[in-house]
Amino acid sequence: MFPIRLSLATYNLWNTERWPEREPALQFFTDRYKPDILCLQELRSETRTMLDQALPNHDRVNDDFPGWICEGNIYWRSDLFSCIEYGAEDIGILSDYRRLFWIRLKQNDGDKVFFVSTAHYTYQCHPKERETGNSPRLEETRETVTALRRLVTDDEPVFFMGDLNDSIHPLRILYDAGYKNCFSELGVVSPPTFPSMPTAGPVTGIPRITATIDWLFANEKARPIAAQVPHCYHENLTPSDHWPVLAVYEI
Structure with missing residues (x-):
């Protein structure tokens, strides 16, 4: 067999900055790429409404x-x-509603089950980090690993992706x-993922730099193709x- x-993609949508000016560009992305996940x-809510219309063959989590x-x-x-199961785990991110969001998916025409998760770690310029010089992302990552160990089974492919700000x-x-x-x-170089110039101007008080801060990970049960x-x-x-970040995997 x-x-x-x-195909999987992770995307930070920049809340509603320059929206709806950016809407045609996001529509263009979904039309061209249509990632499976x-x-x-x-x-x-504005971008969710747009994506619901742009991705009619996709479902998403609908929860209060x-x-x-x-x-x-x-x-x-x-x-x-x-989707046979989903959840949102508190991993200590310094934002009211950010979580480790996850779903467990089952193949419709087969028995394959796999786990997909995403998170948005604390921004480097958060006041607490600016004051102390200590990165909260280390503990957020450790809590992510702890949650994944609790949630996933030994034999299932696992994906974790998101804006890790690191x-x-x-x-x-x-x-x-x-x-x-x-x-x-x-075995390839990880390209920068921020900022997308010229749409995103330089961050105030920070030199104009590029950085790779968005990532897509998998365990040994999934093999990257591209x-x-x-x-x-x-x-x-x-x-x-x-x-x-867009990737193709075999599971």
Whole structure:
């Protein structure tokens, strides 16, 4: 039997900055790429409504917890997969409604079950980090690993992705726990994911720099085939201030 091959993407949608000006660009991205699974950060009701219309063959989590509406959610191809379980775990992110959002999907025409999760770690310029110099993302990553150990089974493929606002310690901690990013596994350089110039101007008080802060990880039960950071434009705008990470895996 051939392995299942699926496309996954993670995208920070920049809340409602420059919205609805960016709407045609996000529509362009969804029209061109249509990932089988799309994990989102900085989702808002406006962008959720737009995506519901742009992805008619996808479902998402519909839950009363505000975080699913105003922070993160996960879309999946409903013709391919069904959601059999979902949740939102508090991993100590310094924001009211940010969580480790997760779903467990089952193949519609087979028995394959796998786990998908996403998070948006605390921003580097959070007042607490600016005052103390201590990164909360180390503990957030450790709590992510603890939650995944509790939630996943030994034999299922596991994906974790999102805006980690970091490129060093979360990767190290996740690697030690068995989660490897798609670029490293393919032996390629991880491209910058922030900022998407010129749509996103320089952050006030921070030099104009580029950084890789959005990541896509999987355990040993999933094999990456390809990965990229698509620079998708519509006219003179990008869909967000971040670039998405898009990867194809076999499970």
